[in-house]
Amino acid sequence: MHEVDMTRCLLLSMQEWRQRHAPSVPTVRTVHLQVGDFTCVEPEQLSITWGVATADSWLQGSRLAIEPVPLVGRCLACGGSYSPSAAAGYRSPCCNRPMEEIVSGRELRIRSVDYELRASETTAPNAPKPDPNPDPSPTPSQSAVPSAVPLRT
Amino acid sequence: MHMPLEDSLGLNLLAANQHRAEHNRAHFDAWDLLCLNVMSSPGAGKTSLLERTLSQLADDFAMAVLEGDMTTQLDAERLEAVGVPVVPITTGRACHLDAAMVSGGLRLLQQRLDPADLDLLWVENVGNLVCPAEFEVGEHRKVALLSVTEGDDKPLKYPVMFREADCVLITKVDLLPYLPVDVERIAAHIHQVNPHCSVIQVSASRGDGLDAWHDWLRQQRTAQQSRSLVVA
Ligand SMILES: Nc1nc2c(ncn2[C@@H]2O[C@H](COP(=O)(O)OP(=O)(O)O)[C@@H](O)[C@H]2O)c(=O)[nH]1
Ligand SMILES: [Mg+2]
Ligand SMILES: [Zn+2]
Numbered sequence: 001m002h003e004v005d006m007t008r009c010l011l012l013s014m015q016e017w018r019q020r021h022a023p024s025v026p027t028v029r030t031v032h033l034q035v036g037d038f039t040c041v042e043p044e045q046l047s048i049t050w051g052v053a054t055a056d057s058w059l060q061g062s063r064l065a066i067e068p069v070p071l072v073g074r075c076l077a078c079g080g081s082y083s084p085s086a087a088a089g090y091r092s093p094c095c096n097r098p099m100e101e102i103v104s105g106r107e108l109r110i111r112s113v114d115y116e117l118r119a120s121e122t123t124a125p126n127a128p129k130p131d132p133n134p135d136p137s138p139t140p141s142q143s144a145v146p147s148a149v150p151l152r153t
Numbered sequence: 154m155h156m157p158l159e160d161s162l163g164l165n166l167l168a169a170n171q172h173r174a175e176h177n178r179a180h181f182d183a184w185d186l187l188c189l190n191v192m193s194s195p196g197a198g199k200t201s202l203l204e205r206t207l208s209q210l211a212d213d214f215a216m217a218v219l220e221g222d223m224t225t226q227l228d229a230e231r232l233e234a235v236g237v238p239v240v241p242i243t244t245g246r247a248c249h250l251d252a253a254m255v256s257g258g259l260r261l262l263q264q265r266l267d268p269a270d271l272d273l274l275w276v277e278n279v280g281n282l283v284c285p286a287e288f289e290v291g292e293h294r295k296v297a298l299l300s301v302t303e304g305d306d307k308p309l310k311y312p313v314m315f316r317e318a319d320c321v322l323i324t325k326v327d328l329l330p331y332l333p334v335d336v337e338r339i340a341a342h343i344h345q346v347n348p349h350c351s352v353i354q355v356s357a358s359r360g361d362g363l364d365a366w367h368d369w370l371r372q373q374r375t376a377q378q379s380r381s382l383v384v385a
Contacts, residue, residue, distance in 0.1 A: 002248050002284040009251070009288075012169030033166060040287045040313055041166075086309045089345045098348040099316075108166040108287070 003045035007053045010046075013110065014059060026115035028062040038071040038084075038105035071105030170288055173252035177259065177291025184269040185381060187374050188276065190250075190290055192314065193298035194307075195280030198324040200228050201357035202298065202366075203275060207235040210367060214272040214374070219258040221250040222277050238265055249285040250278050256291075272374060282311040294373055299343075300325040301334055308342040315343050320351040320369055327356040 014031065035041050043066040050064045073084040075092035081103060084090040090099040165171055181188045191199050199222065207216060220229050221242040232239045242250060242258040255276060262268060276292060278285045286295075297318035299307055302325060308315040315321060321343050329336055340352045351369055355362035 002281075005247055005249065005251070005284065006166070006287075009167045009170050013166060016169055016172070035166075038313060038316075040284045086312070089309060089342065090312065091345060098345045100348055102316075110166055110168070 002040065003042060003049045004053070006041055006046060007049040010050075010110075011053055011057070011059065014113075017110070017113070018058070024117060025058050026113075026117050028059050028113060028115045030063045030065050030114040031059075032065045032067070032111040032113070034067050034069050034107045034109040034111050036069040036071065036105040036107035038102065039108055041108060043068060067111070069104050069107045072103040073099050074101040074103050076100045167287065170252050173256060174289035174291040177252055177256055178293070180259065180268070181274065181291060181293065182381070184271065185378070186268060186271045186274050187294070187377050188274045188290075188292045189294050189296055189370075189373075190276045190278060190285070190292035191296045191298065192278045192282075192285045192318075193280060193300075193324075194282045194303060195222075197280070197298040197300040197303065198357055199277050199280075199298055200231060202322065202324065202355065203277065204231055204235060205357050205360070205363060206367065206370075207232060207237045207275075209363065210273075210370070211236065213371070215270055216273045216275065217262060217266065217268075217271055218275045218277060219255060219262065220277050221254065221258075222279050238262065240265075244279055248279055248281045248283075249288050250276065250290050251288045252290050254290075273370070282307070282314050286314040286317045293377060294319045296320045296322065298322045298324050299339065301328055301332055301336060301339065305334055305338040305342060308339065308346055312346040315350075316347045318347065318350055319373075320353065320366075321347075322362075322366060323352065323354045325356060325358075326354045326361055327359040 018026065035043050035046070047064050047066065054060050054062060071084055073082050073090070073092065074080070075082055075094050075097050077092070077095035077097050080092070080094050082092045082094065084092075084099045091097060178188070191203070193199050203218065207218070210216070217238045218232055218240070219242055220232065220239050221244055223229060223241050229239045229241055240258050240261045242254050244250060244254060247254070259268070268274070276290055295318045297314055297320075299321060301323060323336060323339055326336060336354060340354075343350065343352050353362050353365050353369060355366055
């Protein structure tokens with residue numbers, strides 16, 4: 001159930017991205033996500049609801065590629081990394097410390113978007129303002145140009 | 154064509170909600186009020202606790218409630234009876250409040266009062282131990298409730314909520330004599346996933362722990378005010 005809301009929010013985030021950065025409505029192939037194990041998001045559920053949520057939208061036909069990120073803790077007693085688990089009460093096996101520092105596992109991140117721009121659409125009337133620092137690469141030809149744009153590394 | 158993107162944008166899956174939450178928080182800061190997001194599973198005692206806290210702190214703080222967990226109109230009436238403005242938030246079928254819903258509630262609240270006159274703004278979230286933890290509404294502090302009737306394994310079963318909380322209230326401790334549950338074990342489990350959070354045992358019906366809880370609140374408010382003095 002709550003993946004529907006997550007999906008809706010992801011859609012809004014994608015909308016924000018597009019309005020700021022895509023020069024026209026792009027054809028999005030794949031949205032690459034990182035989803036940490038220590039979040040309330042079930043990757044499989046998210047993929048299922050994505051298809052439904054994006055139907056009839058500009059993201060129709062796009063795919064979510066979800067990279068799970070394991071929960072890793074750092075034991076503050078010895079500095080060692082460990083995999084906190086519910087079974088072990090999230091304690092560090094080395095020194096039996098509670099889960100103090102989380103190194104990874106809280107990610108809910110849009111890593112990159114694979115999309116194509118059709119040259120004929122780059123001058124669409126409601127296209128967002130052009131990038132003030134345009135990339136000097138040549139404008140795309142009539143054929144679609146795929147690109148993978150990292151949002152954050 | 155390769156479009157370089159700003160690093161600061163679109164990094165979070167929930168970025169759209171995050172931006173709205175930050176917007177809400179900027180308003181709260183401008184109004185100099187402390188916003189608390191109160192979360193728990195259904196029936197853990199959020200409304201009952203608020204009833205007690207609103208009436209006991211009425212002379213100390215000017216307060217209002219954004220009520221996102223209305224089972225019946227009665228909940229709002231119970232809180233209004235204490236003399237505190239309560240604005241119901243329409244959640245549809247959502248299982249948590251999000252920042253946009255809270256901003257809608259704020260607009261309604263502003264029709265009734267000037268938020269700059271408030272010290273504390275309470276947000277009672279939808280009863281759910283899972284996703285409210287991921288959806289910020291602009292709060293300064295997260296308060297999670299766990300009743301002793303829910304069992305001592307809940308902090309390990311819903312660790313994200315208890316990890317994110319700044320304060321966890323173990324509620325209904327008046328029932329402990331009748332339950333095969335070890336309250337120290339509940340507290341230990343909370344501290345295993347969140348070693349630095351405050352854990353306070355309370356009973357809204359008998360009054361246990363309310364002083365400690367209200368002290369915690371006063372500390373948070375004081376900390377916020379001394380911080381804004383430093384910034385100013
Ligand atoms: N014994 C006992 N019952 C309580 C206490 N606090 C709340 N309750 C009961 O728990 C039920 C749910 O409480 P409520 O405040 O509506 O929970 P909410 O859904 O989290 O807002 C009600 O029947 C309350 O009377 C308490 O401290 N002790
Ligand atoms: Mg309630
Ligand atoms: Zn160690």
